[in-house]
Amino acid sequence: MKIVRVTALAAIALLVGIGIGIAKDKGGLGIDAIRGKPPKEAGMSALTEAERLAGKGTWELIAVGRVYYLSGDKPRGQAIFDRVTSGKPGGSDWERIGQVYAEAGENDRAADCFQKMLAADSKDDTGQALVGAWYIRQGQRDKGEALLAQAFQRNPEEVWHYIAAAEAFLGVPAGR
Numbered sequence: 001m002k003i004v005r006v007t008a009l010a011a012i013a014l015l016v017g018i019g020i021g022i023a024k025d026k027g028g029l030g031i032d033a034i035r036g037k038p039p040k041e042a043g044m045s046a047l048t049e050a051e052r053l054a055g056k057g058t059w060e061l062i063a064v065g066r067v068y069y070l071s072g073d074k075p076r077g078q079a080i081f082d083r084v085t086s087g088k089p090g091g092s093d094w095e096r097i098g099q100v101y102a103e104a105g106e107n108d109r110a111a112d113c114f115q116k117m118l119a120a121d122s123k124d125d126t127g128q129a130l131v132g133a134w135y136i137r138q139g140q141r142d143k144g145e146a147l148l149a150q151a152f153q154r155n156p157e158e159v160w161h162y163i164a165a166a167e168a169f170l171g172v173p174a175g176r
Contacts (some may be wrong), residue, residue, distance in 0.1 A: 005080035028053065034138075043071070048074045051080075056083045069100055091120035091127060107138055118147075125154040129161040144168065 033049050034042035047067055054060035061080050069077025081097050096111030114131045121127065132147030151161045167174055 037105075058087075058093050059096065059141065062093060062100070065175070066096075066100045068092070070103060070115075088114075089120070091117040091124055094120060095127060095130070102134065110134070123154065125151040125158065126160060129164045133164040133174065136165075136168035137174075 028051050029045070033045045037045060038053065049062060050067075051061075051064045061084050065084070066076040067077075068074075068080065070138055079099070083098075085097070094113045094117035096119060098110045101107070101110035101113060114134065117127055118124070118131060120124050129151035130149045132144040134152060135141075135144035140146075148161065148165055151158070154160065163173030163175070166172070
């Protein structure tokens with residue numbers, strides 16, 4: 001009986017050890033990336049790990065680039081945006097990068113990205129509504145309403161088109 005128990009405990013210990021080893025091989029630093037570090041060091045450690053994990057995912061890379069860009073390391077953020085757009089960026093990639101520029105108050109750059117987004121998919125009524133709302137926030141109501149009109153014409157029952165318009169006219173930051 002004692003041998004069976006000892007063997008069972010040894011087997012459990014072995015399996016736990018193997019499980020820990022496998023989990024560690026998966027990479028991620030987990031809490032060790034940030035625990036006990038000063039805020040800037042913790043943030044940079046987390047961002048470095050996020051960039052590693054992002055791999056080639058464009059949305060993930062843009063999110064990493066956003067943090068670099070908006071936290072003051074614009075060259076590093078821009079380098080990530082350039083890497084994403086050097087391939088075959090989709091409209092959603094241009095939209096996300098444009099949103100970063102809008103957050104940074106770089107409206108000309110944001111407008112350029114939004115125009116590329118619309119050109120990538122001229123039938124994207126959701127994109128038209130979001131960009132239309134952005135133009136309204138920028139004081140370009142005619143341009144904004146023209147895009148909203150296209151979005152409503154394509155999809156007059158889309159609730160998000162109306163929410164985007166309401167947010168813009170009522171001064172509420174974009175919720176998406």
